[in-house]
Amino acid sequence: MTVSSFPGILNSEWTKIRTVASTTWTLASALVVTVGSSAALCAVVSATLDDMTPQERLTFDPTMASFVGMTFGQLAMIVFGVLVVGTEYSSGMIRTSLAAVPRRVSFFFGKLTVATALALVVGLATSFLSFFLGQVILGDASVGIGGDNVLRAVIGGGLYMAMIALFSMGVAAILRGSVLAICMLIPFFLVISNILGGVPATRKWAQYLPDQAGAKIMQVVPGGMDGSTTTYGPWGGFGIMVLWTAAVVLGGYLVLKKRDA
Amino acid sequence: MIELEGLTKRFGAKTAVDHLSFQVRPGVVTGFLGPNGAGKSTTMRMMLDLDNPTSGTVRIDGKHYRELPEPLKYIGALLDAKSMHGGRTAYNNLLCLAQSNRIPERRVAEVLDLVGLTAVAKKKSKGFSLGMGQRLGIASALLGDPEILMFDEPVNGLDPEGILWIRNLMKGLASEGRTIFVSSHLMSEMALTAQHLVVIGQGRLLADLSMADFIQQNSRSYVRLRSPQQERLKDVLHEAGISAVSVPATGALEIDGVESERLGELAAQHQIVLHELSPQRASLEEAFMRMTADSVEYHAHAPGAPGAVGSADNPARPADVPAWGAGFEAKRKGGE
Amino acid sequence: MIEAVGLTKRFGAKTAVDQLSFQVKPGHVTGFLGPNGSGKSTTMRMIVGLDRPTSGHVTINGRPFRDLPNAQRHVGALLDAKAVHGGRRARTHLLAVAQLSGIPEKRVDEVLAVVGLQDTARQRTKGFSLGMGQRLGIATALLGDPQVLLFDEPVNGLDPEGILWVRNLMRQLAAEGRTVFVSSHLMSEMALTADHLIVIGRGRLLAEMGTQEFITHNSAGFARVRAADTHPDGRDTMAAALTGAGARVLKEPDGALRVTGLELPHIADLAHGAGVRLWELSPHRASLEEAYMRLTQSSVEYASTEDPRAELWEPEPPSVPAWEDEEEAPQAPAAAFYAPPPPAAGGQPFLMPGSPGELAAAAKNHPEESR
Numbered sequence: 028m029t030v031s032s033f034p035g036i037l038n039s040e041w042t043k044i045r046t047v048a049s050t051t052w053t054l055a056s057a058l059v060v061t062v063g064s065s066a067a068l069c070a071v072v073s074a075t076l077d078d079m080t081p082q083e084r085l086t087f088d089p090t091m092a093s094f095v096g097m098t099f100g101q102l103a104m105i106v107f108g109v110l111v112v113g114t115e116y117s118s119g120m121i122r123t124s125l126a127a128v129p130r131r132v133s134f135f136f137g138k139l140t141v142a143t144a145l146a147l148v149v150g151l152a153t154s155f156l157s158f159f160l161g162q163v164i165l166g167d168a169s170v171g172i173g174g175d176n177v178l179r180a181v182i183g184g185g186l187y188m189a190m191i192a193l194f195s196m197g198v199a200a201i202l203r204g205s206v207l208a209i210c211m212l213i214p215f216f217l218v219i220s221n222i223l224g225g226v227p228a229t230r231k232w233a234q235y236l237p238d239q240a241g242a243k244i245m246q247v248v249p250g251g252m253d254g255s256t257t258t259y260g261p262w263g264g265f266g267i268m269v270l271w272t273a274a275v276v277l278g279g280y281l282v283l284k285k286r287d288a
Numbered sequence: 289m290i291e292l293e294g295l296t297k298r299f300g301a302k303t304a305v306d307h308l309s310f311q312v313r314p315g316v317v318t319g320f321l322g323p324n325g326a327g328k329s330t331t332m333r334m335m336l337d338l339d340n341p342t343s344g345t346v347r348i349d350g351k352h353y354r355e356l357p358e359p360l361k362y363i364g365a366l367l368d369a370k371s372m373h374g375g376r377t378a379y380n381n382l383l384c385l386a387q388s389n390r391i392p393e394r395r396v397a398e399v400l401d402l403v404g405l406t407a408v409a410k411k412k413s414k415g416f417s418l419g420m421g422q423r424l425g426i427a428s429a430l431l432g433d434p435e436i437l438m439f440d441e442p443v444n445g446l447d448p449e450g451i452l453w454i455r456n457l458m459k460g461l462a463s464e465g466r467t468i469f470v471s472s473h474l475m476s477e478m479a480l481t482a483q484h485l486v487v488i489g490q491g492r493l494l495a496d497l498s499m500a501d502f503i504q505q506n507s508r509s510y511v512r513l514r515s516p517q518q519e520r521l522k523d524v525l526h527e528a529g530i531s532a533v534s535v536p537a538t539g540a541l542e543i544d545g546v547e548s549e550r551l552g553e554l555a556a557q558h559q560i561v562l563h564e565l566s567p568q569r570a571s572l573e574e575a576f577m578r579m580t581a582d583s584v585e586y587h588a589h590a591p592g593a594p595g596a597v598g599s600a601d602n603p604a605r606p607a608d609v610p611a612w613g614a615g616f617e618a619k620r621k622g623g624e
Numbered sequence: 625m626i627e628a629v630g631l632t633k634r635f636g637a638k639t640a641v642d643q644l645s646f647q648v649k650p651g652h653v654t655g656f657l658g659p660n661g662s663g664k665s666t667t668m669r670m671i672v673g674l675d676r677p678t679s680g681h682v683t684i685n686g687r688p689f690r691d692l693p694n695a696q697r698h699v700g701a702l703l704d705a706k707a708v709h710g711g712r713r714a715r716t717h718l719l720a721v722a723q724l725s726g727i728p729e730k731r732v733d734e735v736l737a738v739v740g741l742q743d744t745a746r747q748r749t750k751g752f753s754l755g756m757g758q759r760l761g762i763a764t765a766l767l768g769d770p771q772v773l774l775f776d777e778p779v780n781g782l783d784p785e786g787i788l789w790v791r792n793l794m795r796q797l798a799a800e801g802r803t804v805f806v807s808s809h810l811m812s813e814m815a816l817t818a819d820h821l822i823v824i825g826r827g828r829l830l831a832e833m834g835t836q837e838f839i840t841h842n843s844a845g846f847a848r849v850r851a852a853d854t855h856p857d858g859r860d861t862m863a864a865a866l867t868g869a870g871a872r873v874l875k876e877p878d879g880a881l882r883v884t885g886l887e888l889p890h891i892a893d894l895a896h897g898a899g900v901r902l903w904e905l906s907p908h909r910a911s912l913e914e915a916y917m918r919l920t921q922s923s924v925e926y927a928s929t930e931d932p933r934a935e936l937w938e939p940e941p942p943s944v945p946a947w948e949d950e951e952e953a954p955q956a957p958a959a960a961f962y963a964p965p966p967p968a969a970g971g972q973p974f975l976m977p978g979s980p981g982e983l984a985a986a987a988k989n990h991p992e993e994s995r
Contacts, residue, residue: 032358032390039388046380047373119371120381123428126336126365127388129354287339324755324783419660444780447660447809448916473783476812512906516889549903552852556901563889566848566906576784 036128036137044111044141053107054145057188058153061100065157068095069164076168088248089170090180093161097184097245098217100153101191101238104146105212108195111142112279113205121288131284135200139276143193150188154181154245176247176261183244183265190241190265191216194272200279203286234258241268289314289467290335290436294344297330297491304330306491307344312469314435317462319482319499320471323580327491328471329367332440335469336365348436358389363436364429370421374414378405378424381413382431391432399427404450418445426454436467443477455481475573489580499572506575511548513541514564515555524558540564625650625803626671626772630680633666633827640666642827643680648805648820650771653798655818655835656807659920663827664807665703668776671805672701684772696725700765701774702758714752714760715745718767727768735763754781762790773797775806779813791817811913815839825920835912842918843910847888849895850880850904858900865898866891880904 044050072092079087115121128134158181162169170177199208216238223233233239234257243257243264259267290312297305305327312318322328333339335346337353348356348363356362372381382396400409403423408416413424422445429437439458443451458481462468472478478485485502487495495502503509513532515521521541525532530551532541543551548567555562626648633641641663648654658664669675671682673689681688684699692698712720718732736742739759744752749760758781765773775794779787794817798804808814814821814835821838823831831838849866851858859879866873866883869890874882883891888907895902 035358035390036388039384039386042380042384042387043373043376046377046384047375049375114373114375118373118375119368120373121371122333122336122338122367123371123385124388125338126367127360127385129337129356129359285340287333321784323785324753417660443810445809448657448811448913448920449659451809451811452913452917473781473787474779474810474813475784475787476816477810480812514888549852552901552903556852561889561892561896562902562905563892564907565902565904567904573784573788577788580785 033133033137036133037141039128040138040141043138044145047110047114049110049114050107050145053103053110054149057100057103057107058149058156060103061094061096061153062157062160064096064099065093066096066160066164069093069161073165073168086248087168088246089162089165089168090158090174090177090247091245092165093158094154094180094184094245096157097153097187097242098221101188102213102217104150104188104192105195105216106209107146108142108192109199109205109208109212111138111192112196112199113202113208116204117206125288131280135280135283139193139196142196143189146192147185147189150192151182151185153188154184157184170247174247179261180245180247183261186265187241187244187268190268190272191238194237194268194275197272197275197277197279201275201282203282235267237268237271240264240271289349290469291347291350292331292335292344293347295331295334295341295346296343297327297334297339298342304491305334305341308488308491308493309344310486310493310496312436312467312486313484314467315462315465316483317458317468317470317481318484318486319478320469320486320488321475321478321576322471322488322494324473326488326580328488329440331488332365332367332438332469332471335438336363336367338367358391358432360385360389360391360432360434362432362434363438364432364434365438365440366422366425366429366442367438367440368425372413372421372424372428375412377410378413378416378427379409381424382428385428386431389432395431395433399430402430403427419447419450422446423450426457434466437461437469439468439470441472442470443472443474451477475571475576479572487576487579494579502579503569503572503575506578507570508544509567509569510542510544511546511551512564512566512568513543513551513555513562514539515560515562517560520558521555521560521562524554524560528554530554542568625686626682626684626805627686628667628671628680628682631667631670631677631682632679633663633670633675634678640827641670641677644824644827644829645680646822646829646832648803648822650803651798651801652820653794653804653806653818654820654822655814656805656822656824657811657814657916657920658807658824658830660809662824662920664824665776666827667824668701668703668774668805668807671774672699672703674703694725694768696721696727696768696770698768698770699772699774700768700770701776702761702765702778703774703776704761713746713748714741714763717749717760718763721764722767725768731767731769735766738766739763755783755786758782759786762793770802772803773805775804777808778806779808779810787813811911811916815912823916823919830919836909839910839912839915842915844884845907845909846882846884847886847891848876848880848904848906848908849883849891849902850878851895852901852903853879855900861898862895862900865894865900869894 069092115124125131125134128137158172162171172178172181195208195212198212199205202208202211220233220236220238223229223236224239240259241264243259244261246261257264292311293309295305295308296303308327308331320328320332330339334341335348335353337346346353353359353363376384378400379396382399383393386393386396397406397409400406403426405420405423405427408420413421416424422442426439426442429439437458439454442454442458446454455477458468458470462483470478470481479499482499484498485495486493487502497505513521518539518541522532522534525541525543530543530546532543534541548565552562552565555565628647629645631641631644632639644663644667656664656668666675670677671684671689684692689695689699715732715736718735719729722729722732733742736745739762741756741759741763744756749757752760758778762775762778765775773794778790778794782790791813794804794806806818819835821831821833821835822829823838833841849862851862859881863873863881866881866886869886871886872884876882886894888905891905892902895905
């Protein structure tokens with residue numbers, strides 16, 4: 028059986044992404060918000076460094092500190108991911124797209140490949156920028172990129188951003204639209220996940236939530252900053268996030284395949 | 289060539305399309321008619337593999353839609369004027385479609401020019417009027433220069449110039465040997481465009497035949513005669529056993545069920561000068577109304593019964609048109 | 625009666641409606657035609673007081689719309705099917721409009737029944753199809769039982785049954801002595817509905833006359849002549865006789881002749897003189913569409929072009945048939961069929977143009993009329 032040429036589909040999806048305004052503003056805000064708020068926090072930490080207790084000093088993770096802004100920056104990534112898939116439905120473009128590329132698997136994974144690759148590039152740029160700017164501000168307390176596990180954490184920041192975007196694409200595909208997906212994802216990642224992770228009673232299982240687990244890849248000092256300990260390591264945590272994302276993406280694919288467009 | 293075989297679609301308990309089998313052949317414009325809710329749109333969506341049939345198959349040139357390597361080069365479709373991303377420009381909307389099927393980029397400018405949208409190519413399609421959206425949709429259908437084209441209500445929102453253009457475009461494409469499948473609610477428009485008709489009602493096939501046959505079988509046809517020797521003509525007709533109705537309003541005679549050839553010969557034989565000898569057939573609209581009125585009762589229509597609908601003074605119009613609500617109600621109660 | 629005098633509307637530098645003066649008289653369905661962007665909608669909006677004219681004025685029964693004491697009782701308008709609050713139910717919407725103008729609640733159920741929406745009256749209009757929205761719009765227009773009715777593209781989204789119903793409704797309203805003003809892009813539909821026409825282009829009045837007059841004025845009819853098949857050269861003899869008498873003769877695909885420039889009795893006499901028996905001699909009026917195209921040619925905004933269709937598959941690209949069609953007459957109307965006689969035509973058949981060649985050829989012959 029012959030199928031549509033996959034490079035053509037990637038090309039087409041790239042055109043789709045680069046020709047809508049939402050791509051620019053979501054990705055730009057992901058970068059600006061993350062870098063900006065991380066730098067602001069580093070400035071605060073740097074100013075209050077002398078007030079830290081020795082215990083706090085021990086668990087202080089300068090790498091993680093320069094990624095704090097990602098809590099907010101990831102929201103823009105979520106919007107990006109949701110819109111990439113969701114606007115196909117809300118604009119009615121999905122019918123035109125599927126008539127052009129009837130093989131759901133090519134269409135869906137073509138779109139996800141392009142969008143995730145773009146999110147990864149922006150995510151890496153964000154995490155490197157965030158890291159270097161943060162370390163400059165932290166001054167004495169800073170670490171170098173050559174430090175133990177530091178490069179892994181910085182690259183991990185980019186991977187985390189890309190994975191959040193991909194997760195959002197999967198959710199939007201399951202819900203077949205943007206509005207509901209955004210209404211579910213933003214409160215979840217901004218509020219619910221943090222509350223569940225912060226309350227000791229729920230922390231035990233909240234650590235397996237995609238963002239909580241995935242964020243461990245950005246940690247250099249184990250148990251650093253928030254002082255929580257987990258049953259998995261940095262890559263283990265990221266693995267958990269990948270599993271979540273894979274499940275959601277598979278769900279989105281099945282919905283696209285089974286349901287009428 | 290599009291082939292449907294036993295195509296069925298159920299939404300829960302409701303059967304939208306019910307064992308539909310027909311073929312759309314190349315070289316002619318095939319009209320797809322049916323009342324609202326007859327299952328036309330669902331059928332067209334299944335043809336494009338947008339909806340999954342409950343059972344049955346659709347084949348495009350012998351292949352399932354999903355097996356077509358670059359489908360836009362085989363079949364182009366206009367389903368809904370609003371099926372483009374409004375935040376993207378007209379040009380870019382077409383560009384991403386072209387790229388997905390490896391169609392050269394300059395074809396995009398070509399089709400935009402073809403539908404008269406070159407001036408607004410760089411504008412976001414969000415601000416387009418219904419007519420402009422329709423033109424953009426037509427452009428996307430033509431993008432791959434396909435052998436098969438499907439249009440759902442193509443003249444929606446177009447102005448008279450656009451309507452004339454799309455009609456001639458469809459006829460021109462058909463005369464090149466392409467397969468053209470077009471649905472419309474505008475009988476007068478369809479009558480000018482289609483040569484073949486597929487009519488469905490309540491998801492079932494009611495008719496699959498040529499336009500001329502459809503009208504002949506479903507409406508009254510007659511011949512109008514006018515002569516300066518009207519009285520002699522009447523006598524001659526009477527002698528020949530032909531009954532003629534005089535229409536005082538026009539001063540003409542109307543004759544049912546006799547061919548114009550025979551009447552011409554008869555007049556020549558008796559040296560009667562005719563100032564008019566014109567075969568009349570009623571409109572597609574009338575024929576359609578008669579056929580779909582029957583569809584409510586689910587029985588196949590028997591050909592013939594001319595004259596049953598037309599009244600003498602206005603033969604081409606059904607004598608009593610049922611109240612709009614009546615038909616609507618009948619369909620709703622019929623499970624539509 | 626609607627009367628516009630020197631009606632003008634400018635949007636910035638663009639003049640949408642330019643010194644428009646016309647009258648829409650009661651007892652007729654008056655069609656309002658014009659290409660996209662010619663100012664039709666703006667004019668209609670000014671009639672019902674939604675837009676204020678830059679200069680000039682338009683009155684309904686002698687008064688501007690805004691001065692009508694109870695406008696809903698005088699004027700019913702269907703301007704946009706989607707001008708209904710989506711969250712409201714159909715009946716509630718009508719009731720709200722009725723209460724505003726002191727129309728009894730009973731009338732609401734009446735008009736709902738008239739348009740066939742009684743069973744969906746309790747549904748929210750958000751879920752309405754275009755056709756259902758259109759029915760609700762018509763119900764709203766009919767609510768006050770007004771003497772003046774305006775319809776903008778009333779058959780949009782309706783199915784064949786609905787189209788027929790709307791056409792009969794408008795003709796019936798006019799027959800009751802009401803003023804019915806309807807705009808549409810569907811020429812074939814307008815030919816069946818309107819007996820009077822107002823045509824505008826680029827905001828200016830192009831024509832204001834009866835439909836039949838308009839068609840006769842802007843295009844030429846012809847006769848279809850078919851000689852008996854029994855004599856093989858019957859057709860050629862006939863064609864020679866006709867050409868000799870100064871007619872323009874084209875061959876139709878089914879073997880008939882299309883004759884322009886001679887009256888039917890004259891053709892009958894020629895046939896008699898040439899000893900040719902005729903099997904068909906039928907008069908054909910040109911279509912409203914053709915007449916309209918001739919009149920408005922210069923005022924179209926988005927023009928389509930021919931498909932160059934370069935590249936893709938074909939080594940030599942097939943082209944859309946050229947607009948010139950010399951010897952062969954356009955696709956047989958006989959092989960197609962005749963549209964029903966137009967309202968005031970006295971039973972004359974009404975030819976729909978077969979193909980582009982016809983219009984182009986006609987336009988070329990009378991370039992002065994196409995301006």
